[in-house]
Amino acid sequence: MTPTAHHHHPLSPRQQGWVLFALAIGGFAIGTSEFAPMGMMPDMVADLGVSEPQLGHSISAYALGVVVGAPLLAVLGARLSRRALLLATMALYVLGNLASALAPGYLSLTAMRFLAGLPHGAYFGVAALVAASISPPGRRGTAMARVMLGLSVALLVGNPLAAWLAQVADWRWTFALVAVLAVLTMVLVARLLPPDPHEPRHDIRRELRDFNRSQVWLALAIGAIGFAGMFCVFSYLAPTMIEVTGIAPRHVPLGLVAFGVGAIVGNLVGGWLSDRYRFRAAGIVLVWSLVVLLLFPLATRSAWSILLAVVAVGSMGALATVLQAHLMDVAGGAQTLAAASNHSAFNTANALGPWLGGLAINAGWGWTSTGYVGAATAVAGLLLYAWARHDARRLRALEAAG
Numbered sequence: 001m002t003p004t005a006h007h008h009h010p011l012s013p014r015q016q017g018w019v020l021f022a023l024a025i026g027g028f029a030i031g032t033s034e035f036a037p038m039g040m041m042p043d044m045v046a047d048l049g050v051s052e053p054q055l056g057h058s059i060s061a062y063a064l065g066v067v068v069g070a071p072l073l074a075v076l077g078a079r080l081s082r083r084a085l086l087l088a089t090m091a092l093y094v095l096g097n098l099a100s101a102l103a104p105g106y107l108s109l110t111a112m113r114f115l116a117g118l119p120h121g122a123y124f125g126v127a128a129l130v131a132a133s134i135s136p137p138g139r140r141g142t143a144m145a146r147v148m149l150g151l152s153v154a155l156l157v158g159n160p161l162a163a164w165l166a167q168v169a170d171w172r173w174t175f176a177l178v179a180v181l182a183v184l185t186m187v188l189v190a191r192l193l194p195p196d197p198h199e200p201r202h203d204i205r206r207e208l209r210d211f212n213r214s215q216v217w218l219a220l221a222i223g224a225i226g227f228a229g230m231f232c233v234f235s236y237l238a239p240t241m242i243e244v245t246g247i248a249p250r251h252v253p254l255g256l257v258a259f260g261v262g263a264i265v266g267n268l269v270g271g272w273l274s275d276r277y278r279f280r281a282a283g284i285v286l287v288w289s290l291v292v293l294l295l296f297p298l299a300t301r302s303a304w305s306i307l308l309a310v311v312a313v314g315s316m317g318a319l320a321t322v323l324q325a326h327l328m329d330v331a332g333g334a335q336t337l338a339a340a341s342n343h344s345a346f347n348t349a350n351a352l353g354p355w356l357g358g359l360a361i362n363a364g365w366g367w368t369s370t371g372y373v374g375a376a377t378a379v380a381g382l383l384l385y386a387w388a389r390h391d392a393r394r395l396r397a398l399e400a401a402g
Helices: 013-048 052-076 082-102 106-117 120-134 140-168 172-192 204-211 214-226 228-235 237-245 249-277 280-299 303-330 335-362 369-401
Strands: none
Touching: 013 052, 013 082, 013 106, 013 120, 013 140, 013 172, 052 106, 052 120, 052 204, 052 335, 082 106, 082 120, 082 172, 120 140, 120 303, 120 335, 140 172, 140 249, 140 303, 204 335, 214 228, 214 280, 214 303, 214 335, 214 369, 228 237, 228 280, 228 303, 228 335, 228 369, 237 249, 237 303, 249 280, 249 303, 280 303, 280 369, 303 335, 335 369
């Protein structure tokens, strides 16, 4: 079965819709858990008696869990069916978030956030493969975008909700509710996704051999570096809005909402671009990213222009779906490992962007320098994209000659 082939239990369009909805709920749970600490930071800092940078380490611990867990769980779960792997990763997510909710102190919370991050990439990777396998040919990008929509909606709805919950009740309730949503995902997947007896099972050796291809590594590098600009700007958005634009702190959540709107638009457009242009879509999104990031510093002068610019920055997320689809085309027998590793790449970008932005701000270049630093990473992404295109032509020439 090719990665784009039909599921051997042909599902009706209505059944397909329900499966994608179930997978998107898992995405919403993961997105809320990943990003909520940023909005709940004041309450968590006060409760745990640590500084903001210290709490930032617990956010980094989650990202590190994603980077480590995505390839590790994909390899360990190579012999499992996709359905079983989805259920196993969600079960681990339930445990990680319940443990986060019950963590007695800062160190235990940091350890539990690392644990919660482990299944993140493997879940999204396998969910994308399932979405592609049950969707009609030529619609897999759109189907994968619908799964990733859960993550985008978490930015728009889950984050503000978590910040509100932390203020009126306790930040721990957010992680408890995420665990409930993860259980709901497991129930829906178990009920709605039929087992596929014809699904290929890969041995670990073949996964690792096929993963070690230049096209796979170049695609992951484009994600890890070309995507860093979005996180560079987003991480320092609140101080930029307050210090540069002069927006009152109570209106900063509007910036988060604008980013969430952009993420949803980018996600859906990314699916459409991927179905229409395949890998060329990555070049289109990277050029768009470069333009948006270069204009961002100019847009910080008024409240209206910065909000529009933040919507545009959020739309750069289109790259995630485009690269996910491209990896299916180039990964051969390493489908699960490549799809999961895509999320390791994006969490590498999530660490790289804020770090580079922080260097520029500490060097005295000002809050708006994040736009120019981000633009430099987009240029690096375009160079990698050009390299990948050249490498693909070289491989085709070798195949034709052989």
